[in-house]
Amino acid sequence: MSDSIASVVSYLESHDAQYLEELIDFLKIPSISALSPHQGDVRQAAEWLQERLKRAGLDDARLVETPGHPVVLAHYGHDPRKPTVVVYGHYDVQPVDPEALWRHPPFEPTIENDIIYARGASDDKGQVYMQLIAAEAWIRATGDLPVNLVFFVEGEEEIGSPHLRAVIESHQAELQANFAVISDTPMYQGNIPAICYGLRGLAALDVRIDGPFQDLHSGVYGGAVMNPAHALAGLIQSLHTPDGRVAVEGFYDDVAPLTATERDAFARLPFDEEAYREALGVPQLFGEAGYTPLERTWARPTIEVNGMWSGFLGEGRKTIIPSSAFAKLTCRLVPYQDPDKVLDQVIAHLHRHLPPGVRLTVTRGDSAPGSLTPLDHPAVKAAEQAIQAVFQQDPAYIRMGGSIPVVVDFQDVLQMPTVLLGFALPDENFHAPNEHFHLRNFRAGAKTIAHFWRFASEK
């Protein structure tokens, strides 16, 4: 098989010019899912991809219609002796405003210094196309692929994937696989190839405190009633201990503790706390005692006020006791915390800490659990070997603090783990003007993916 991979790599290298041309074609299509005038463009990108997958040698490339933009589905192989891999990505892109800040028009892809500038270059059309050419190179160079593949590429990621879960549910048989791989995340700190194996989940709630039936004159009534703003402040304060732990009873019960191996690995990653602090503009970092910033943001749960308000917000002064106070809260959850259980705990905590004289109403919002790909999963090892083969260095094992809903959907609906193997750089302006993608990583990424299939097939 090592001869095979050599020929695959050679195929990729010899077709570089063609691949760049085609990437430019793909990026030219302004597939902005959020803007309805671009509806036809989004469809055109789906059809381009469908056509291109066919041409790469995949079977049954088709569009799965949804009430919004279609999902592109394609297959290669149904060999029961091979592992099956789902490749997820998205062909839709963010809006481009403010367009004036782009150095090149966002849909006229331009290569400068081996960097391609265009909306979607790194997020995520460039990385989807990178997966595609890895598959094509295998098929063309060797006549086969070492794995069965399912390409599953949606057109609504940038608007929150409103129809994706329904498509996954209605295509469960077709999506049965050993694992999924997604190239929609950055490498670590700009240049260290990374395998992301954990994401945090989320559980949201809205808090409302009601006191007097209307705002009261703070002179006439001040002192006789509980001020709802004070009550809300007390509740928010009660959520944390002074050393930064969440004070909600039972909150940490189901948290997967960081293993010594993980903590060692995180600790070995280059991380300049002072630069990080300075970039955020805070006088000092702060978080849960006993954990590093990476541990806190990647692998520890939080509860956070996203917004709060009460009373008079205008200019000047209005001497009132507000009649009510509001807060929007979200918990970031780590693997094995159950969002419903955590919300129950937080709501019970709020009721238990409610001061006298006001009423509390809590509304549950969206939630999703965290996700964790076991580090001993064969796909993780295969990704590590692929990175070593191409980059001549060990990958960083990282987690991410945010959520990627499709990973949870794969986990929930298909009981399928996901390997996040992205080749963008963190500063490549996803969602901002002048989005770009370093072509050296595009090329190295395609080769790594090609190796990845091989190593995965050997497990």
Added chain:
Amino acid sequence: MSDSIASVVSYLESHDAQYLEELIDFLKIPSISALSPHQGDVRQAAEWLQERLKRAGLDDARLVETPGHPVVLAHYGHDPRKPTVVVYGHYDVQPVDPEALWRHPPFEPTIENDIIYARGASDDKGQVYMQLIAAEAWIRATGDLPVNLVFFVEGEEEIGSPHLRAVIESHQAELQANFAVISDTPMYQGNIPAICYGLRGLAALDVRIDGPFQDLHSGVYGGAVMNPAHALAGLIQSLHTPDGRVAVEGFYDDVAPLTATERDAFARLPFDEEAYREALGVPQLFGEAGYTPLERTWARPTIEVNGMWSGFLGEGRKTIIPSSAFAKLTCRLVPYQDPDKVLDQVIAHLHRHLPPGVRLTVTRGDSAPGSLTPLDHPAVKAAEQAIQAVFQQDPAYIRMGGSIPVVVDFQDVLQMPTVLLGFALPDENFHAPNEHFHLRNFRAGAKTIAHFWRFASEK
């Protein structure tokens, strides 16, 4: 002198029809100080009053011009053997919108069931005119007044008296008096004649907490920085103990404690806690432990959030760590608390309780001390005797939780105490549609004022 007062009272009673007619004339003038199209009307009211004071027998009735509306000044007597009394009031009125809710046009005064309906009937033209006829009755019926009087009636009370302090400062000699009397407050609980001898002061401040340089993604950064909303909540929470005391060090140092006599007097006032609670719509009352609601609102200081906000306030959800958080606070102060000292204490407290990882900025706002007329002041005793003479009952000794800036100005600039002796009822719709004034209280008020001059002169 008791013969004299009998003839004064008789004069008031025999001129009732004329006085009601004139009151109607005065109330017809739409002297809305807040609305510039009524500027001429405000002046007309001032001139009407000036003319009427002259006709009542006062000397030197004139308009003191200001950058806004004029103050009406008039004198009676400069007899060094008599006490001198400043009568403060205001001839301007609130706007009338929503005018559709008025049962009679607001500037077509209408008497129904011995109640006069008009904007300004009770707040404060009716009560100013009531003082005027008391003085006139003395002069006409006896040829003299038992006190020297200074009428000092402004036209900007409803817009915050922006020029009053300057007029007081520039007319200090002319305003030298033993005390001031103001009829611009209600009786207690609707029908108990009341002497208000204490007002709370105010000290305002704005709090700003800054954290990260911009709103941060709560997934990517949550757990690594102090959330400014949490920091603000903690600061607000730190201002009170769970039993409702203000937790700021030194805050109560200079508070005049309630005397046993005062507490007894407050306790004897009719006060239905359950009805009060229900009217405010709160599940239970709450305030400083060890004090009744009247004590808490009249004679105990507070610190109160009037408004606060941080982060995302819109519909839906934005999973951010806000970059900043804001609160507007006011303290209600009681006599002998120094607003500057209190602000210093609160600011020191906030800095002392600031959690790590954020920056605090505090801006001082307006402030004014509380005021207290000593209960053993001869004018207070005189007011009590006057009420007993007319109402055949003891007055309620009350305080009020709000501020009346002119009382502080008199106290600060002239070292002159004020007796608040009003005859409106609390539900006579000051500032609302269908403002009215019970004529029985207009009449009883004029007689009480007439007695008041006599008793004050006998001290």
